[in-house]
Amino acid sequence: MxxxxxxxxxxxxxxxxxxxxxxxxxxxxxxxxxxxxxxxxxxxxxxxxxxxxxxxxxxxxxxxxxxxxxxxxxxxxxxxxxxxxxxxxxxxxxxxxxxxxxxxxxxxxxxxxxxxxxxxxxxxxxxxxxxxxxxxxxxxxxxxxxxxxxxxxxxxxxxxxxxxxxxxxxxxxxxxxxxxxxxxxxxxxxxxxxxxxxxxxxxxxxxxxxxxxRDSSTTGNTNLINTERIIRQEKDIVIELNKYLKMYNKESVYPYYLSFVIRVLFFLCFRFVKYRCTSDLEKKNFVDSLYLLDIKNWEVLRFMHKDIKTLMAFVYLMFPYKIKKIISRYY
Structure with a gap:
């Protein structure tokens, strides 16, 4: 062996x-x-x-x-x-x-x-x-x-x-x-x-x-990746994030994982809005799907009131798609 x-x-x-x-x-x-x-x-x-x-x-x-x-x-x-x-x-x-x-x-x-x-x-x-x-x-x-x-x-x-x-x-x-x-x-x-x-x-x-x-590689350049595959991958990530929110729920590490999830969702959402290979409807549908996560507003305020970056990320996630799109133009 x-x-x-x-x-x-x-x-x-x-x-x-x-x-x-x-x-x-x-x-x-x-x-x-x-x-x-x-x-x-x-x-x-x-x-x-x-x-x-x-x-x-x-x-x-x-x-x-x-x-x-x-x-x-x-x-x-x-x-x-x-x-x-x-x-x-x-x-x-x-x-x-x-x-x-x-x-x-x-x-x-x-x-x-x-x-x-x-x-x-x-x-x-x-x-x-x-x-x-x-x-x-x-x-x-x-x-x-x-x-x-x-x-x-x-x-x-x-x-x-x-x-x-x-x-x-x-x-x-x-x-x-x-x-x-x-x-x-x-x-x-x-x-x-x-x-x-x-x-x-x-x-x-x-x-x-x-x-x-190499910036020219498939994984290094999202514009080379099949649009349907991108959407499916991002949604799969959201599903897994949500699954572990439930699994961590009663554990001491939960508030810290919750903060992590919010920051990851912000990154995914911001990146997705800026993708050039997806349509506006595809972007809106993906952004809307983020609201299905088991994140309670009171938990965010309770655990993240001193974590300014996470709170700002959460506020961004609460905006409707049109406002997210406007914000993303300037960054």
Whole structure:
């Protein structure tokens, strides 16, 4: 049995996949299963993958799972959770690059202090030129609602991306932590699930991944994404936010999660109003759907009376669509 499964989705990444795959195969850590999920792209990415596997000494440790047709990046993550054979699971994208000691660093941290997941720091590479180190503080927390307290109450920075984290696979499966199959930006909902169920986690300040961000990518440019898919994704996020409002309701972390929800709704609403690829009717319908959430005005006033930013976000949400549209023109 492998100690770690490293999962990578393959979909139209021909210019980048060789760099990404070799960075995975050349890890110093030995016990790794490489699980590649073919999401049925239209370029020659898989030809490049098979050529590398054929010639690489660790090719025998590579397993390819083929989707019947293109589903989405969320589905590739779920396929990995369902099929991984390692004790721990690591996600990476097929256009990024991990450091040679990435898995060793995260695994050592996990063994030193067993937790639900360990997150590494990263170097962000913007348009293949500018680089920014995103360094996490060395942190370990344990206890009920450890991660949600860290995020919502303490308002500490938490990288919501699925990748660059080593997860206890049993923890993910027991709590049914998964993505929405068809989502392009699957991190939002996955992180909501994660924050509720995590009882222990660790961060390391060591940089373990180079994240290549390109403004021309599909997820980096919302105007390239199918309009219907955008609307469905945003509505799915709202549904999940509402579900956890009910789940947190009797918990001490509830007021802090409520504040978080209001700020997220403000961001979603403001962004949606400004989308160029959706019609006015689609925008209005989405904005109107936000009023279905279980947010009581008295709760907001009770818990947020000293939180000016959250109160301002809530006031914005209370405006009808026409006023929101006017406000959005000036920002």
């Amino acid at each position: 492998y100690k770690v499964t490293l999962s990578m989705p393959i979909y139209n990444v021909a210019p980048y996949v060789e760099r990404a795959l070799l960075s995975a195969l050349n890890q110093t850590f030995e016990s790794i299963e490489f699980l590649l999920v073919d999401d049925r792209g239209t370029d020659n990415s898989m030809e490049i993958v098979r050529r590398i596997i054929k010639d690489h000494p660790r090719g025998k440790d590579v397993r390819i799972i083929e989707h019947p047709h293109n589903i989405g990046t969320g589905a590739t993550k779920n396929t990995a959770i369902d099929n991984a054979q390692g004790e721990f699971l690591f996600f990476m994208d097929s256009d990024d690059e991990i450091t040679p000691g990435c898995i060793q660093v995260l695994y050592d941290k996990m063994i030193e202090c067993p937790v639900d997941f360990v997150a590494g720091s990263m170097c962000e590479v913007i348009n293949d030129s500018k680089t920014i180190d995103r360094v996490l503080m060395d942190t370990t927390r344990k206890g009920e609602f450890a991660l949600s307290t860290y995020i919502y109450k303490d308002r500490k920075y938490f990288p919501i991306m699925l990748w660059n984290k080593l997860y206890n696979l049993k923890f993910l499966r027991i709590n049914h932590i998964r993505c929405y199959d068809t989502h392009l930006n699957e991190d939002d909902i996955f992180s909501l699930h994660l924050s509720y169920y995590v009882r222990s986690f660790s961060f390391t300040s060591k940089i373990t991944l180079r994240y290549f961000r």
